Amino acid sequence: MDDEVGAVINKCIQCGTCIGSCFSGRVTALNTRRILMEHLAKGVPIENHDALWFCVTCYACQERCPRGIPVTEIILKARNELARRKGLPGRLKNAFSYLEKHSALVPGKDRNLEMRKELGLPVYHSQFDDEARKEVSEIVKRHLKEVIR
Numbered sequence: 001m002d003d004e005v006g007a008v009i010n011k012c013i014q015c016g017t018c019i020g021s022c023f024s025g026r027v028t029a030l031n032t033r034r035i036l037m038e039h040l041a042k043g044v045p046i047e048n049h050d051a052l053w054f055c056v057t058c059y060a061c062q063e064r065c066p067r068g069i070p071v072t073e074i075i076l077k078a079r080n081e082l083a084r085r086k087g088l089p090g091r092l093k094n095a096f097s098y099l100e101k102h103s104a105l106v107p108g109k110d111r112n113l114e115m116r117k118e119l120g121l122p123v124y125h126s127q128f129d130d131e132a133r134k135e136v137s138e139i140v141k142r143h144l145k146e147v148i149r
Contacts, residue, residue, distance in 0.1 A: 005046070005074055009036050011067045018061035018071050028054035032061055032071055046078040053079065053089050083147040096140060096148045103127050103136035 019025050019033045029051040038044040052075055061071040087093060099105055103126040113128050126132035
C-alpha cells in the first residue's frame with residue numbers, strides 16, 4: 001500500500017470501534033484494527049493478510065470510525081493487490097471458474113427448462129442460451145482471468 005494510506009491510518013486512536021463494529025470479525029479471523037496497526041508499527045503490508053477476504057464490505061467499521069478512516073476502502077484496495085499477487089482464494093476462484101464455464105453459479109435444471117418450453121415461457125437462465133453463456137464467459141475472462149489462474 002502507498003504512503004497516503006499510511007498517513008490516513010496514522011490518524012487511528014486505537015479505540016477499537018472498527019473491530020467492535022465488524023460483523024465478520026465476530027466469527028472469522030478478520031481483525032481490522034490488528035491488520036492496520038501491524039502495518040503502522042511493523043510495516044507489515046496490509047495485503048499480506050489472507051483474512052481480508054472475510055470482510056463482507058458492510059462499511060460498519062468505516063461509518064463508525066470517529067477519525068473518519070476509510071477502513072473498508074483500504075481493505076478493498078488491499079484485496080485487489082492480494083488478488084493480483086496471489087489470485088483469488090480457493091472457493092472464490094472455484095466459483096468464478098464455474099461461472100466462466102457454465103454462465104451461472106447455481107445451475108438451472110433441465111426439467112425446469114422443459115416445463116418452461118411446454119408452458120410457452122421464455123428461457124430465462126443464461127446456462128440454456130448459447131449467446132448469453134458466451135457473453136457471461138467473455139465478461140468473466142475479461143475482468144477476472146488474471147485472478148482465477
